[in-house]
Amino acid sequence: MMSPYQFLQLFGHSADGVMSSLKPLLMDDVPAIQQTAALALGRLANYNHDLAEAVVKGNILPQLLCSLSDQNRSYKKTAAFVLRAVGKHSPQLAQELVRCGALEMLVICLEDFDPGVREAACWTLGCIAQHNSELSQAVVDAGTIPLLVLCIQEPGIALKRIAASTLSEISKHSTSLAQAVVDAGALTHLAQMIVHPDAKLKCQVLSALCQIGKHSLDLALLVAEERIFPFVFTFLKDSDNHVKKNGATLIKEIAKHSPELSHLIVSAGGVAAMIDYIGSCRGSIRLPGIMMLGVVAAHSENLAMAVIVSKGVPSLCACLLEESEDHIKAATVWALGQVGKHTPEHARAVATANVLPKLLKMHMDYSCSTDLQMKARKALKDILKKCTDLSALQPLLHDAPPSILKYIIEQFSKVLPHDRKARRLFVTSGALKKVQEIKAESGSPLQEYINAVNNCFPEDIVRYYSPGYPETVLERVENYQPASET
Structure with a gap:
């Protein structure tokens, strides 16, 4: 062409x-x-x-x-x-x-008797409002929102779609613009339309609700009060990928504001539904589901445990293995960090899924994006600070850099003084020998933690596993003079 x-x-x-x-x-x-x-x-x-x-x-x-x-x-x-x-x-x-003066003309067109003219005007207003808050404010100041609310109540599906899309474009920029849409009475009409069978309309309505609810706790509460939960969870199984993704994004944006809203979603079955969702799709469509699990887990120990009990950790681990895009992996490691950061029990649930070596590898892999490396390091640190499962920590001793080793050795220094069985396993597994091989600067935190670990064992045992000890023994044998030679 x-x-x-x-x-x-x-x-x-x-x-x-x-x-x-x-x-x-x-x-x-x-x-x-x-x-x-x-x-x-x-x-x-x-x-x-x-x-x-x-x-x-x-x-x-x-x-x-x-x-x-x-x-x-x-x-x-x-x-x-x-x-x-x-x-x-x-x-x-x-x-x-x-x-x-185009806005004045478009307002006139919004009042036209012909639905096609109103549809064209709505579409154009959305293209203007999409760019920034100043242009959106100009659209609002022209008196368009009440007319757009009337448009979403029209019987024509195409007009409903475009009007909902334009309200979404206006709402996305700021709290005040979203509040203006709410004050015009749009929220109730939008919420009522999520039951509509048309996939494209549902997609735009879910987007509009998401753009309204994302800005503040008050607006999120208003969206939640429209009783969209648990009905919105059904969209996570929709045949249309855009509907699925917008539904997941809406749930995530509501959950992020407070523990109470997250608890509302969890109680309605939202975590289990989201885990099924991320297991049924691939690529960027997974992203809002992954982040939703992370924001829920971030709020409190109980909510993080709800993610663990619903088998969210294995699902997140599967995302790490199946996805190739660094930004999806970065969101996944962030979510795992939010799950494991609360208590030793939470950290154990993540560590036993063999997550820690993967996080360490991504942190040290310079072919990964900077964002992924940083998020992997942060998640690793947060989990290590709570992890008391020494069997999960020991494999990291061989590859971790000093910046990570100090967190690992710190956990050993906390657990070993109070656990006889752990001390025995620590020796027989070769971990004590590996600790003696670590080179740390004198007076550094890492060296202090190594000293604390060594204090958990008899001095001769520590010396036995220290580098160069066999040579020292052999030298003593060579230099030893039996009584018969004197």
């Missing part, structure tokens, strides 16, 4: 020249010519940023808007398409639409 640039070059025209040729046609007395000219402008502007910028520089937008209120519905839809094609590319181009 020929691109707009290739088309222009074929006829030897520049973009500016074509814009100048089309501009007079927008004021033609024949409506069909006006509409065709506007459609051509929209298709050019839709192609890329440079052509959209040429439309703005050609001073075409004021002319497009000046007589819009008197035009037929087809022209209104085409004009909205041109504005959308220009405004979608960048905040600067969207700001030009605001400056030339």
Whole structure:
């Protein structure tokens, strides 16, 4: 298919020249010519940023808007398409639409009797609002939210979808913008539509609820009070991946705000549903589910134990093995750190799943992203500080760098003085010998922990497992003079 640039070059025209040729046609007395000219402008502007910028520089937008209120519905839809094609590319181009008075025209179109005109206006408003909070605030200040709320109540599915999407774009930027959507009464209508059978509408509604609830505890409570739980868990098994992902994201955004909201979700079966979810999918669609388990576990010991009891740790471990993207692995190791950081029991549940060697490997692997390395180190430290399962710690002695070794040896120094059986196993497994081989700076925390471990054993045993001891013994044998030689 020929691109707009290739088309222009074929006829030897520049973009500016074509814009100048089309501009007079927008004021033609024949409506069909006006509409065709506007459609051509929209298709050019839709192609890329440079052509959209040429439309703005050609001073075409004021002319497009000046007589819009008197035009037929087809022209209104085409004009909205041109504005959308220009405004979608960048905040600067969207700001030009605001400056030339496009919002006032779009508000008029939102009140039009034709659903197609209202749909086109909603879509364009969403393209303007998506860029930043300032543009979204301009959309709100134009008085659009009450009209958008009316649009989501219309019978037409397409209009409902676009209106819900635009409310989502407005809500995503700040607490005040989300609150403005709530104050207009949108929340109840959005919550009621999650039962709609249309997958695309459900996807947009879940996104809007998520963008409202993510900003603050108060807004999250308002979303939760619409009784979306546990019904929203059914979307985690939806056949549409976008619905599944948006449902998981909504649950995660609500759970993050407080232990009480997380407990509400856990009590309704949310953790078990989310574990099934991350086990049934692959790739980035898993990400909100992984993070939801992490934010729930982060709140308290009891909530972290709920993740453990529901077999969340093996599911997270499976994600580490099955995923290749570093950002997904980084989220997974973060979640495992949140589960294991609370008590020795929590740490044991993570350590016995053979997670610690994997975390150490990712921390030391320079082919991994910096974010993954840092998150692996943080998770490893948090788990090690609580782990008292020495059998899980001992394999790390052979590969861990000094920055990690100090946490491992510290745990040995806490457990060994009070556990006779552990001391025996510590010697027979070769761990005591390995500790003697560690080279630490004098006076460093690592050296202090090594000294504390050595104090748990008789001096001759420590000396026996110290490097060079066999040579010392042999030297003593060589230098020994029997009584018969004297």
